[in-house]
Amino acid sequence: MLRPRVGAEGALCYASWVASEYAATTYPRDFKRAVSRTLALSSEEIVGLPSVRLPWESRRGTSIYIAAPDFDYVDATHIEAVVSCLKYHNFRPRRPVKEHGQAHGDMSPAERQKLYEADMALIGKCKMMIAVLIFDDPGTLIEIGIALERGMKVFVYDPDGRAKNIMLTQGVSLVTDSLDAIITATFDEVARLTAHT
Template sequence: MIAITGGNYREQCLHPDFDQQFGSGLRACRAINALDTNTVIEFHTFCTKEKELYLDMFESAYKIKTHKYHTQDDIGFYYEYPLKTPTIYPRPDLIRKAKPIIFEAQHVLYFGMLEGNAIVKGKKVVYDPQSPVCPKSFKQTKSQADELVVVINFKEAQKITKKKKLADIRKFFFNKEKVTALVIKMGPKGAMVYTATEQAVIPVYKTGAVWPIGSGDVFAAIFAYHWMEGNKSPIEAAQKASFSTAIYCNSRSFRFEYPGDRENITPIEIPEYPEGEVYLAGPFFTFAQRWLVNEVLNNLTHLGMRVFSPLHEVGLGEPGSDVAKQDLDGLDRCTIVFAILDGLDSGTLVEIGYALKMGIPVIAYVENETNENLTMLVGTGCTIEKDLTTALYKCLWLLAEKENA
């Protein structure tokens, strides 16, 4: 039996369209239940009066016992697109704190929550603080565990420990938090797993599509299942969790055993962020165009890539100026082109043609053009993607592969 405590929140995404009730706790319940329907799950979560009926239906549909703890605020996350930092409503500083969730179980998966704290006691506990702004250490929650694994992303770990280097972070969690194992999620670089005697790099996977919303919840859930119920080592559990998370990102579903959802999933090693530059091609003559170019630039940079953006590096310029030369000089220095193609801007097409002639690969993001308009691009080997998040990740993977070849 696994007891899960975590949020159940409304999640909305503008594009691609998505509007469902999930949150870390509810998603973890779904993930473990999909992997093994024989595992008994009990779910402890904060809940408004209005959400009680939904949780009753969830309990009936999945045979998962829910323990509801009253809270006053119905919390939601709104994403403009999956890689955009979500807007949380109500604003986090206005959320009224509820009395803590308190329970004891042999196996506990504990996610941090916005409404309040949980105080748990377990034989085996997996703890994911789930807070990029103010994460709490396990000890700060006043919880207890005979064996504790902390699953945490790198930035959260830096905030909790006030350390910058992995070696110092590891020392803090083993000396201060007394963990049995530590799993640090490193984003596109995969994850690091540390035990008292071992350490391992857990690979990231290339997928045909990328849906990152909730991927961390799925990783923690599948890790907890294999470590607790399957008696796998922390390294083995993390390896299995990484692959299952790739399936989720590829399919937006929990069909972990369905062969079709495993297609186009291959491991990739990214030991260090690539040194090569990405040339960001695209029109920037209207507010909407500039907004998109800026968003792509920010995301490429956040994913660890160096970017040459004509908008930011050169500017608009005028016909007859040396803008074109400066742009092409920048293109000569770059390893890959990320092109925004909607509208088939003439300057962007020239840049793509120049890149192809120079043997520079092109990732093209396009939603509204017909297949006929893309014939030459497809025929010359450009990678065409209609989903922005997928296009951004494929740019990183291709850049990393070129550098590691």
């Protein structure tokens, strides 16, 4: 329908924007209004809109460190939501506690050291970090500091508005209670990293 009038690139751009509007709502009236606004744009405008081009296959190539109190005695609902969204979009979240195990009081100093070194090595393998701030977990805050010192982008998912300290809020790239904002920032950063490899 659009291709003869606006060409293949224009038609694909319109289709992409309409698809994103479809994914953004479950209300038919809102979708119809959004599509009308999209189709009102000229083909030059729609093609010129900023976008991120990140092929499905290339998303798995960037490991994303999930800094969070991912322990078996903690309500991990918010952590699971982040991980689920990342996996849905074919990203590769890395969960140190799930991958290396959970520290406990009966561990020997050597076992604790091994766990620490495994987590530090995993930070080194990752290109960015998403921290899930569900309470003031010292491990999560230290991991954020390590990532920042290494020059990694850090996005903080703060569903309950806990981030107040300027050493946290000013050092990271994003603090938000919006999972959408976290995923959008992830797309942007992975696209940037992929373009530089």
